[in-house]
């Protein structure tokens with residue numbers, strides 16, 4: 001007797017309890033959520049500290065995923081659902097492919113692994129080493145960041161190098177802020193667990209964490225695919241200026257339309273400015289308050 005079970009519960013990375021959509025089969029509960037799309041599901045698996053993907057389903061005998069070893073699994077599953085709901089409810093997008101693709105996440109990847117990534121097919125999260133990071137699925141902005149890489153890959157296809165790559169990174173950080181509205185920081189919930197108040201990146205003040213916030217400070221380098229995690233500070237600052245002026249509900253419509261209608265694989269920062277202006281013009285009119293706010297933001301970061 002197979003049953004969809006939304007009476008599951010779990011304890012996340014930060015020790016918080018949350019409801020889980022699970023699947024019951026032959027006496028076992030699975031992190032397998034069929035309550036979302038009519039087609040795909042949201043499934044969470046564990047690599048059990050190996051590097052073999054996708055790993056086995058995360059399971060529990062009583063539908064209460066409250067073991068310490070299950071915390072990363074709980075948050076990967078729960079936050080994937082939150083991000084699915086966001087793209088469906090806010091942008092009418094059904095999963096990253098807009099056709100209800102299954103969202104698959106694997107946690108406990110490798111050992112002391114201080115990273116998370118979308119590998120072209122699925123989400124992968126490390127546990128962190130407990131000093132630089134704790135389990136990376138414990139942050140909604142990180143999960144949103146990674147799943148937005150999947151959306152970008154299926155839409156604009158921004159090449160992951162130089163300016164288009166920094167834009168790719170910035171789009172992921174920007175949607176991270178659209179989901180995790182409590183601040184303009186990225187990674188703060190899982191970064192340096194023993195050091196309160198810091199973050200991986202700041203959109204409001206990229207310089208706080210060594211990123212440029214103006215075109216005049218663009219870093220020419222071959223490292224990190226042309227500094228994609230460094231130069232993203234420039235479009236990130238423009239995003240902060242736009243969101244703080246227009247609010248999330250207006251800004252996210254402009255960004256989503258730019259991403260899905262105007263941006264393309266080789267788009268650079270100037271193309272981002274024109275794509276966002278075109279989207280703002282479509283939605284609110286050329287010369288509108290919204291349009292002018294976007295123009296002002298990009299002028300302030302030196303992209304005209």
Ligand SMILES: O=C(NO)[C@]12CC[C@H](CC1)C2
Pocket residue numbers: 115116117136142145169187200229
């Ligand atoms: O920026 C990133 N990936 O492109 C990060 C690095 C640490 C968090 C998980 C993945 C954000």
Ligand SMILES: [Ca+2]
Pocket residue numbers: 141180183184185186187188
């Ligand atoms: Ca955040």
Ligand SMILES: [Zn+2]
Pocket residue numbers: 145149169172
């Ligand atoms: Zn990224």
